[in-house]
Amino acid sequence: MLRGLPRRIAGLLATLLAASFVIFSAVYAAPGDPAVLLAGSRQELTPEKLAAVRAEYHLDEPLVVQYGRWLWESAQGDLGRSFQYRDQVADLIGARLPTTLELVAYATVFFVVLGVGSGVLAALRRGWVDSAVVGGTTLAASIPSFVAAIALVSLFGVQLGWFPVTGQGEGFAGRLHHLTLPAFALALGALAVISRVTRQAMAEAYASDHVEAARAAGLTEREIVLRHVLRNALGPIVTMCGLVMAGMLAGTVVVETAFGLSGVGSLLVSAITTHDFPVTQAVLLLMVIGYVVVTTLVDLVHPLIDPRVSLGGKAA
Amino acid sequence: MRTKLCTAAAGLAGALLFTAGCSGASTGTGGATADAAELKLTNTTAKASGEAASVNWLVEQEPGSLDLDRQGTTSGRTVLANVCERLFQLQPDLTTQPQLASKAEYTDDRTLVLTLRDGVTFHDGSPMTADDVVWSLQRHAQPEMSESDEYEDVDEITKTGASEVTVTFKEPSALFMKALAGDAGIIMDRETVEKQGDDYGTPGQPDACTGPYRLKSWDSGSSIAIERYEDYWDDSSPALTKNVLFRWATGSALVNAVSTGAADGSYLTATGPAAVLAEKKGVRAYYGQSTTAWSLSPTDSGALKDTRLRKALSLALDREGIAKSGFSGLAQPWATPVGPGAWGYEKAAFQKAQTDLEKSTAYAASPSSDDIDEAKRLVEEAGAPAQPIVVASDGGESQTVITNAVRGAAQKIGLEVTVKTVPPSQYDEFFADPKAREGFDLIAVDWYISKADPVGFYDNGMSGSANNWLGYADSGYDALVKKAQQTIDDKERAKLVIEAQSKFADAAVWIPLVQVPSVLVLGEKYTGPPASMVSLYYPWAADLGTKG
Numbered sequence: 001m002l003r004g005l006p007r008r009i010a011g012l013l014a015t016l017l018a019a020s021f022v023i024f025s026a027v028y029a030a031p032g033d034p035a036v037l038l039a040g041s042r043q044e045l046t047p048e049k050l051a052a053v054r055a056e057y058h059l060d061e062p063l064v065v066q067y068g069r070w071l072w073e074s075a076q077g078d079l080g081r082s083f084q085y086r087d088q089v090a091d092l093i094g095a096r097l098p099t100t101l102e103l104v105a106y107a108t109v110f111f112v113v114l115g116v117g118s119g120v121l122a123a124l125r126r127g128w129v130d131s132a133v134v135g136g137t138t139l140a141a142s143i144p145s146f147v148a149a150i151a152l153v154s155l156f157g158v159q160l161g162w163f164p165v166t167g168q169g170e171g172f173a174g175r176l177h178h179l180t181l182p183a184f185a186l187a188l189g190a191l192a193v194i195s196r197v198t199r200q201a202m203a204e205a206y207a208s209d210h211v212e213a214a215r216a217a218g219l220t221e222r223e224i225v226l227r228h229v230l231r232n233a234l235g236p237i238v239t240m241c242g243l244v245m246a247g248m249l250a251g252t253v254v255v256e257t258a259f260g261l262s263g264v265g266s267l268l269v270s271a272i273t274t275h276d277f278p279v280t281q282a283v284l285l286l287m288v289i290g291y292v293v294v295t296t297l298v299d300l301v302h303p304l305i306d307p308r309v310s311l312g313g314k315a316a
Numbered sequence: 317m318r319t320k321l322c323t324a325a326a327g328l329a330g331a332l333l334f335t336a337g338c339s340g341a342s343t344g345t346g347g348a349t350a351d352a353a354e355l356k357l358t359n360t361t362a363k364a365s366g367e368a369a370s371v372n373w374l375v376e377q378e379p380g381s382l383d384l385d386r387q388g389t390t391s392g393r394t395v396l397a398n399v400c401e402r403l404f405q406l407q408p409d410l411t412t413q414p415q416l417a418s419k420a421e422y423t424d425d426r427t428l429v430l431t432l433r434d435g436v437t438f439h440d441g442s443p444m445t446a447d448d449v450v451w452s453l454q455r456h457a458q459p460e461m462s463e464s465d466e467y468e469d470v471d472e473i474t475k476t477g478a479s480e481v482t483v484t485f486k487e488p489s490a491l492f493m494k495a496l497a498g499d500a501g502i503i504m505d506r507e508t509v510e511k512q513g514d515d516y517g518t519p520g521q522p523d524a525c526t527g528p529y530r531l532k533s534w535d536s537g538s539s540i541a542i543e544r545y546e547d548y549w550d551d552s553s554p555a556l557t558k559n560v561l562f563r564w565a566t567g568s569a570l571v572n573a574v575s576t577g578a579a580d581g582s583y584l585t586a587t588g589p590a591a592v593l594a595e596k597k598g599v600r601a602y603y604g605q606s607t608t609a610w611s612l613s614p615t616d617s618g619a620l621k622d623t624r625l626r627k628a629l630s631l632a633l634d635r636e637g638i639a640k641s642g643f644s645g646l647a648q649p650w651a652t653p654v655g656p657g658a659w660g661y662e663k664a665a666f667q668k669a670q671t672d673l674e675k676s677t678a679y680a681a682s683p684s685s686d687d688i689d690e691a692k693r694l695v696e697e698a699g700a701p702a703q704p705i706v707v708a709s710d711g712g713e714s715q716t717v718i719t720n721a722v723r724g725a726a727q728k729i730g731l732e733v734t735v736k737t738v739p740p741s742q743y744d745e746f747f748a749d750p751k752a753r754e755g756f757d758l759i760a761v762d763w764y765i766s767k768a769d770p771v772g773f774y775d776n777g778m779s780g781s782a783n784n785w786l787g788y789a790d791s792g793y794d795a796l797v798k799k800a801q802q803t804i805d806d807k808e809r810a811k812l813v814i815e816a817q818s819k820f821a822d823a824a825v826w827i828p829l830v831q832v833p834s835v836l837v838l839g840e841k842y843t844g845p846p847a848s849m850v851s852l853y854y855p856w857a858a859d860l861g862t863k864g
């Protein structure tokens with residue numbers, strides 16, 4: 001079970017190192033001069049002032065030196081100060097991470113309940129129900145999330161006044177209330193894939209020999225579905241849910257911006273537009289870590305659900 | 317500091333909202349459909365009489381820092397205008413009054429003696445001393461600080477008495493007193509700032525100021541709260557609003573928040589959301605004077621070197637059309653490169669000069685057929701440039717309309733124009749790096765100045781100024797501006813400025829287009845705060861209250 005762990009951790013570190021250098025170079029190469037943004041007002045963009053700002057933020061050093069400095073400091077746990085917000089990067093992210101995690105968790109509840117539910121429904125009730133589910137979820141998946149966000153806000157927020165239009169709310173009930181629309185907008189795109197995987201896995205499980213054997217043994221349809229079909233189909237469903245959720249960790253940007261939520265997604269957008277190296281690095285690496293951790297967990301859990309799979313990925 | 321306008325997004329959202337969420341009759345001030353030339357500017361709103369326990373306010377973005385020396389943004393200034401005080405205070409009518417300094421006197425033209433007000437305390441209860449004042453001014457003057465340019469002419473800042481500070485100058489500086497009403501005149505408690513070090517101005521740290529409000533909390537990423545400071549040194553007229561909670565939003569999120577009552581008010585710089593909100597039920601929009609104006613700034617590429625070509629282009633431009641379609645009617649055709657918010661003294665004289673320029677055909681609101689004929693004649697006389705004139709745009713709504721208007725005007729008079737769109741980050745570099753401007757002949761700029769004095773703009777036309785992209789050099793003009801900068805008497809200075817202004821206009825160094833007022837939107841039960849751009853420097857929340 002834990003045999004592969006050291007290898008995985010080494011893999012994660014290598015991934016992070018490579019990703020951090022790629023991100024650093026990309027931000028460095030992007031058009032625009034961070035010093036211009038840092039120096040403030042246009043009236044004051046004198047060459048002397050720009051030089052002072054460049055020196056203060058080490059922007060006058062070569063890329064490799066800047067990267068080396070960042071790597072050395074972050075290896076010691078110091079992620080530095082943001083250019084744009086003069087606050088510590090760790091504090092900035094710490095203040096925003098809960099919102100993003102809550103949003104992803106809430107969206108996960110949505111897509112698991114609705115996606116798996118509709119997939120099971122489609123698998124059990126062939127015919128028009130099946131077509132309606134496939135058609136409906138495909139349509140939902142084809143709506144870009146920012147369009148869904150604007151439509152949801154103007155209908156449920158502005159017109160009907162059922163939900164707040166901006167901000168993340170106070171307390172648990174307030175949070176739930178504020179995050180419902182954004183979580184729904186975020187989950188919408190995942191419904192189709194989850195529903196389809198569920199339907200497919202159920203269909204395959206139905207066709208297997210031991211379901212036939214169970215039928216012959218005189219078990220009721222309900223017992224067959226719960227005990228044999230769903231249980232065998234659970235592996236691919238859980239894997240897919242895990243992958244979608246991991247992807248969401250890095251995909252909250254659009255929804256956060258549309259709903260005025262301040263999570264790490266909107267922090268990333270503003271950091272990229274203002275060439276805020278330290279924040280961009282930290283947020284993107286956090287997203288990489290999140291993705292790797294979730295997918296690793298899925299890998300570890302999979303054999304527990306489905307005894308036919310072992311950690312090595314070979315059929316037992 | 318200039319804030320990014322996201323009018324394009326706001327305009328799109330506005331259009332969507334118009335189709336999706338408009339119900340009921342309009343009770344707004346009808347700015348959106350107003351004729352641009354008739355936009356009513358009011359610097360103040362009706363006085364408030366009732367208390368408000370807590371008001372929700374919106375700014376455009378989260379301030380990066382609440383240390384304005386480190387980062388002066390519109391959002392940060394809007395918050396801190398209520399928390400921090402300056403030696404002088406800009407009033408809603410744009411005049412300047414003594415605040416933390418009770419008196420200021422020039423003993424000769426290079427020596428300014430500031431007498432400090434007695435009994436002023438910081439928010440931790442400690443008294444404001446001459447040492448705090450000297451330290452604060454010296455901090456502003458450090459080269460990497462955002463207000464350091466205001467201190468270019470300053471020689472020394474010294475304590476000359478228990479409540480007296482003397483500033484000496486390398487050369488006379490008429491604008492220094494005005495600068496002391498802005499961020500360059502904020503007084504902070506030395507002890508508090510030094511104790512916090514690098515953390516001063518970051519979330520979780522107390523402020524170090526003397527104003528009617530105290531920084532209560534800053535929840536990074538979600539909100540900033542300020543509360544009425546009960547031991548405020550000036551108890552003559554206590555603030556009506558006890559708490560103000562700031563959140564941030566732009567575009568459709570801002571429009572939704574204000575129209576659903578989730579936010580009670582906001583000062584706007586983008587005209588898109590302002591036009592939509594002015595039409596909403598339960599929301600009132602007020603338009604105040606600002607110094608912001610849009611102009612075309614020609615570069616030294618050579619294509620527009622000939623004054624006659626710049627004049628011709630100016631003659632043919634439809635400023636009225638630009639105000640209507642680029643700014644939803646919330647802008648006014650304008651003949652000078654700074655808005656009327658710059659007229660902090662001698663208003664009548666500046667107003668007259670402005671009107672005279674509008675009548676002089678080169679800067680009319682919309683061109684007559686005679687203007688077009690005259691422009692054609694000028695182009696023929698000067699000869700059109702061999703290559704098309706390249707105009708830069710950052711792709712925003714206002715810029716797109718402006719650059720298209722330029723193209724239209726040029727076509728009418730036999731000039732060829734191509735528009736080249738660049739990303740905003742590259743557009744920002746035009747202001748820092750001459751190399752970034754290579755390949756562009758004309759750049760649309762929205763410019764504002766922080767002091768209510770046009771001299772603060774016209775130094776941009778002096779030979780060698782970093783913002784003089786055309787390379788305009790006229791020793792007569794330089795001498796006039798220099799003299800104005802050193803003339804402390806207002807009446808005399810206004811004369812000099814107006815003379816310089818007409819030289820600047822004659823040479824068409826910049827081509828002014830429209831001026832954009834500052835916009836205040838308020839939920840209809842509230843009233844009181846100023847509508848002019850003093851919201852960046854004057855404690856507007858102290859005037860905010862209910863209609864009673």
